[in-house]
Amino acid sequence: xxxxxxFKRYRTRLAxxxxxxxxxxxxxxxxxxxxxxxxxxxxxxxxxxxxxxxxPVVLIALIVIQEMSARLGVVSGKGLSAxxxxxxxxxxxxxxxxxxxxxxxxxTVSEFAGVAASMEIFGISKFISVPIVAIVVWFIAxxxxxxxxxxxxxIASAIYITYVISGIMxxxxxxxxxxxxxxxxxxx
Numbered sequence: 001x002x003x004x005x006x007f008k009r010y011r012t013r014l015a016x017x018x019x020x021x022x023x024x025x026x027x028x029x030x031x032x033x034x035x036x037x038x039x040x041x042x043x044x045x046x047x048x049x050x051x052x053x054x055x056p057v058v059l060i061a062l063i064v065i066q067e068m069s070a071r072l073g074v075v076s077g078k079g080l081s082a083x084x085x086x087x088x089x090x091x092x093x094x095x096x097x098x099x100x101x102x103x104x105x106x107x108t109v110s111e112f113a114g115v116a117a118s119m120e121i122f123g124i125s126k127f128i129s130v131p132i133v134a135i136v137v138w139f140i141a142x143x144x145x146x147x148x149x150x151x152x153x154x155i156a157s158a159i160y161i162t163y164v165i166s167g168i169m170x171x172x173x174x175x176x177x178x179x180x181x182x183x184x185x186x187x188x
Contacts, residue, residue: 022154027066029157034114035107047187049172049180 043051072083085093115133116126140149 022150024066025157026150026153028062029153029160032160032163033107033111034117035110038110038114049177050185050187052177052180053182053184055181 069080073079076083078086081093081097084096088096112130112134116130119129120126140152144152
């Protein structure tokens with residue numbers, strides 16, 4: 001078998017793998033938003049390396065929840081709200097989805113606060129940047145299909161590799177990082 005046939009076979013497998021994990025990559029990067037980054041920064045400044053040992057535990061929890069959610073959707077063919085309504089009734093569903101609506105609204109406000117704060121660093125008023133970004137987001141949501149929006153998000157997700165690079169450029173004491181990664185610490 002020639003090298004070209006090997007390459008073609010592996011390229012096809014890679015494309016298939018990316019088609020399957022693409023939505024997962026996008027979902028995994030959803031919390032890399034303004035509110036999330038602010039939270040990570042404050043927690044890192046306050047606790048230092050003390051929470052590193054929790055990362056594998058959190059990773060496992062996130063994988064299990066994501067897998068359960070995906071399987072529920074695939075097997076039932078229904079969304080979250082329909083499944084909640086079926087198992088808990090209409091009254092509790094309205095309460096739960098109301099809380100979800102409030103949480104999503106708060107998250108959206110934090111996104112636009114992040115836009116305002118980041119653009120003011122460059123001297124652009126929040127009264128200009130926030131409406132422009134709101135119009136761009138609206139335009140993308142209304143005019144583009146899922147596949148093209150997913151591609152934009154995948155490209156944006158690739159930018160998050162800069163977090164790893166900046167972590168390395170900070171030149172941490174890797175011995176301290178290694179010890180903190182396996183040594184549980186608790187703060188009350």
